[in-house]
Amino acid sequence: MTATIIDGKAFAAKVRGQVADHVARLKGQGITPGLAVVLVGEDPASAVYVKNKGIQTKEAGMASFEHRLPAETSEADLLAVIDRLNADPAVHGILVQLPLPGHLNADLVINAIDPSKDVDGFHISNVGLLGTGQKSMVPCTPLGCLMMLRDHLGDLSGLNAVVVGRSNIVGKPMAQLLLGDSCTVTIAHSRTRDLAAVCRGADILVAAVGRPEMITADFIKPGATVIDVGINRIERDGKKKLVGDVDFTSAAKVAGAITPVPGGVGPMTIACLLANTVTACCRANGLSEPEGLTA
Numbered sequence: 001m002t003a004t005i006i007d008g009k010a011f012a013a014k015v016r017g018q019v020a021d022h023v024a025r026l027k028g029q030g031i032t033p034g035l036a037v038v039l040v041g042e043d044p045a046s047a048v049y050v051k052n053k054g055i056q057t058k059e060a061g062m063a064s065f066e067h068r069l070p071a072e073t074s075e076a077d078l079l080a081v082i083d084r085l086n087a088d089p090a091v092h093g094i095l096v097q098l099p100l101p102g103h104l105n106a107d108l109v110i111n112a113i114d115p116s117k118d119v120d121g122f123h124i125s126n127v128g129l130l131g132t133g134q135k136s137m138v139p140c141t142p143l144g145c146l147m148m149l150r151d152h153l154g155d156l157s158g159l160n161a162v163v164v165g166r167s168n169i170v171g172k173p174m175a176q177l178l179l180g181d182s183c184t185v186t187i188a189h190s191r192t193r194d195l196a197a198v199c200r201g202a203d204i205l206v207a208a209v210g211r212p213e214m215i216t217a218d219f220i221k222p223g224a225t226v227i228d229v230g231i232n233r234i235e236r237d238g239k240k241k242l243v244g245d246v247d248f249t250s251a252a253k254v255a256g257a258i259t260p261v262p263g264g265v266g267p268m269t270i271a272c273l274l275a276n277t278v279t280a281c282c283r284a285n286g287l288s289e290p291e292g293l294t295a
């Protein structure tokens, strides 16, 4: 079997197009969705993400506000910035770029964001709402995975899903979303016994581990849909390379469909951030939410 490649780049472009259409409609009613991104410190990878977020926010027609603060910013000063953004009616989404410098308490900072503007979906209120099946802001990466799965498979009800990884930002919300779509969900992690056998039971396998090419063909049920969230920078044959948590070459011979790295889940994350900002803006203005852009 040779797997169908799920083209995240093309799908993300489609989602961004839908977002831009909604933004145009909102602007017609005198409303411009706004996204504020707060970056503390000089982490080069974070700086690249923030720059890309700003570019794509503007391309979608939204207002982009960037707050770059020095690495030594105190917690009180950062909280004051968040308070101002919470109170600013032009800002519908707030994202604090993680990781934060070590002296700042990330949980405290994230929980200071107004939950209705928490477009990353990390605020404890949104985590609770998602966990209890209520309307929430959904973390962008798992939302992007869910959109791709629905697009590729249609109804997910009754399918066996295995999520490898139990982080708060990917693994756990991914499992909640799949449960919400009536999958039978298993969450695997570093203590899971016979991981390959657990994964072979999956119709949907989501890898969010952070270990380069760990999931090989023998982990995959023939015909399964494989979503590779991993982003790992490695060096091979003297060249720097980006690979996922799945060994793409061997996995693609067994899977029914698979996302590549790069060009799979990655582009969907920013597209879903824009989608969440539009959703937050619609909710703030008492308008109906964009269809197909939320969980």
Ligand code: NDP
Binding pocket: 141, 164, 165, 166, 167, 168, 169, 170, 171, 188, 189, 190, 191, 192, 195, 208, 209, 210, 211, 229, 230, 231, 232, 265, 266, 269
């Ligand atoms: P974390 O490090 O927070 O979590 C990794 C999870 O994998 C943990 O639950 C850990 O288990 C589990 N794990 C580690 N080793 C093994 C193993 N040998 N067998 C089984 N499970 C294992 O990572 P994140 O969730 O933040 O990210 C995961 C990956 O996704 C990374 O490569 C990251 O770069 C990528 N990512 C990609 C995004 C995108 O936009 N595409 C966005 C966010 C992340 P335990 O809990 O037991 O330690």
